[in-house]
Amino acid sequence: MADPHELTALEQWQALQNREISPGELAEHYLARIEKYNPALGAFVTVTADAARVRARYVEERMPRTAPLWGLPFADKDLYLRAGVPARFGSRLFADYVPDESDELVQALDDAGGVSLGKTNTPEFGLASYTESLAAPPARTPWNLALGAGGSSGGAAAAVAARLLPFAPGSDGGGSIRIPAAACGLVGLKPSRGRVPSASGVDKLGGLAVGGPIARTVADAALLLDAMIAPRDGHPDHHYALRAPGDEAPLLAAAVRGDGRFQLGVMTTSAWDNDYSISIAPEAQAALDLAVAGFAALQHGLEETALVPDASYVPAFRTIWQAGAATIPAETDADVALLEPLTQWLLARGRALGARELAEALAALSAFERSFIRQLSKFDAVLTPAMALTPRPVGWYDAHDGEANFAQQVQYTPFTSMINVSGLPAIVLPVHQTDDGLPMGVQLIGRPGGEATLLALGAQLERRIRWQDRVPPDPA
Template sequence: MTAIHELGALDLWRLLHARELSAVEVAEHFLERIERLDEANAFVHVDRELALRQARAADEADDRTGIIHGLPFADKMLTRRAGQPAAMGSRWLEGAVADVTDPMARVLDTGGGVVLGRTAAPEFGFAGYTRSALHGSTTLPGRPDLHAGGSSGGAAAAVAQGLLPFAPGSDGGGSIRIPAATCGLVGLKPTRGRVPAHGGVGTVGGLVTAGAIGRSVMDVALLTDALIGRVNGDTPHELTLRPPEHDDGSLLAAAVRGEGRYRIAVMTGTPWDATHDIRIAPEANAAVEVALAALEAFGHELGEVALPDATGYADAFTALWRGGAAAIGVPRAERGRLEPLARWIIDTSDELGAGGLAKAQLWASAFERRVLAAFAPWDAVLTPATALTPRPLDWYPIDDGEADFDRQVLHTPHTSFVNVTGLPAIALPVHQAATDDGDALPMGVQLIGRPGEEATLLAIGRQLERRIPWKQRALARIRD
């Protein structure tokens, strides 16, 4: 018999709706696994009492229309939930407890989810790897010497260890796609504005949006539908990007069908080429080649597209990042409690000023138009998800904030411009890179879509999933 943690989220959903499993039984199974098997440090907090209270309510409910009814998940620790720890990975906020619940947590509760706890992230989510002085490092499951990626590294490590069927995350520069690819999982960053509860609209720079991580394309589609808050195929009345006219409204339906022939281009160049010595590892190029071979076999039209002029990108992106950091409001006298990366970003935000932020936003808007024009002939654009293999724990110079940031750029030069342009993107774990010690490390690709075209990305991802056995690989790495 298949164990509960080996089932996908969609399979669990079917069993819960058929009452062949109870939400309490499922929650208890995952809670026991978290307590026993979280060697990667995926969770920073577990609330058994809250989880079982929500599970019992799910079992007793007559109405089971919630899109993730009875399914367990965990909040990324940057999402506030009333009564739960709210340190944001920072010693500056150590001991803080949230007095409000963020919309992203509320929409998953409304969807019928059962929250088990909180997953790890770096301080304020500023890093593309997951480590903090408060909680330590989150590592690639099975490889305690390597980072899991970030900033949603705890979410990815939890799914990769079989501690959750799927997990929500947030992505401001690659923070869903990086850990998903690193941990051999699927990760979707939706279009800016597609997720009403946390879609980037109304925030400084508009960079950060909620998204989903899972072992399969269908599980990611299911959780993304829940994040959007769709009920019976309808999007909520709150401010949100509406799906295209040809989209029936369900991302899960698009993933299940996995149909279509598309025009897909490999992107050359990165926006950091002018300022950093970007080198694409053979393992990253191999992942692209694996994806291309499968796409060609499906009959897609393949080509190449150059990233348009990105002169000034480094200055603009860091200015937008600093603008968001300034909103945290850490008093200068208390910044000694911050780690070097967060302190560097926040200290330099003081020098930005309204003029600097406005200049960066205008540059970003012009860049977005150039990218949309260049990508317009293509249904999707393909890049490596990461330029390098999963990074050793000592690879980032954590005592020097600026040098730390530069190292992150070298690892993931293809992800942040997708946030600047607001486009949707999905990470797919298409490749296994052999190592000298006989191990195999996950390597992924990124597919970037047109605004609002998540369904296209999921359909292509589902096609690749039928040919490339990443779900089986993920299951093989899960310990019992």
């Protein structure tokens, strides 16, 4: 058998099923890689080696092999709580916090038979689209360690890209799965609002943040997403679970088959265009052109489309982003002083908002959701660049000026947040590699509950381009 990290997650699962490797041996293999490569990468902020060994033995001896993730390693993003493991949220404010209970998504992945190896790096409270907090070293893309891994699931993406994990769960409130997937040359899938019962987004402000998978292949992303969706013991009919009509088969089947011909829109406009200077880099355009050519060769229908400008989007989204920081539990001046300048700016802006301003912003985004879905409804999926720019250098973002920082994030990631507002699914595919070896991706936006279509399209393009064969250099 090849070294386990050279196999896809699905191939590793099959090796576990065939007893070619045990859960304990697989965990040890990845723990050794983490110890060797994480210092240069900044992917993990906590490694729970002893707990992982205990967990691997428990899975092997006590859990049925039919569990969807039986014996496969993963890691928890450090915005999720795991009982007994530090939860720092990327913040010095939570340097000593150890929760007594686990979040529901963590429990769901345990129920699925996964083996957590620790916690992955995230920006402070997941508020930024890059992972460079004052509480931990920056997360870097293994394709070029001078460049950031994106955020807020930057540590998860860096770990998967560098083969420190077979795949990883992330969360996405404005692009936080898709941005790091693009920066690290991976597949990242933001599910429909409500699709993942334990990370549905329904209980979040504006319904923005949902949980989803980051992986090297489309099938691996589907494998993890199926496990995240699977009913937990005692919760067979979770009221947040979205089920598209007739879509009862595992999503992995759609990803493996890769069947179908679809009508695709091609779009380079975004909801930010009227308020910010958005420029699509040649490398981003090259990725889009490559995907268009690939889908055309696969005989899908393709048609250019553009969004109708909506002046309400930008102020409304800014309001919700700021309001999301208002509940950070910093109650004293000493608490606030532990926060980073960007977070302090967001906290002050969020707490200064009035109820009317917040209600009007929520109403504007709800209207945008209906309009956005209506405008794209003639297509089975809509293709955009993943990011407008190449992966950003570590230290590129303004750490002190909130307005300047926000503008930089928009200029890099103009195509992501509108998908969270609309509640639609979207997948990033790493179709292109620049002359200097940097990954560049595209995004496919689906219909409500349309994850199977996105996975089928991704699988078809993956077979044609074979991005899964690209391997970054080992981190120095």
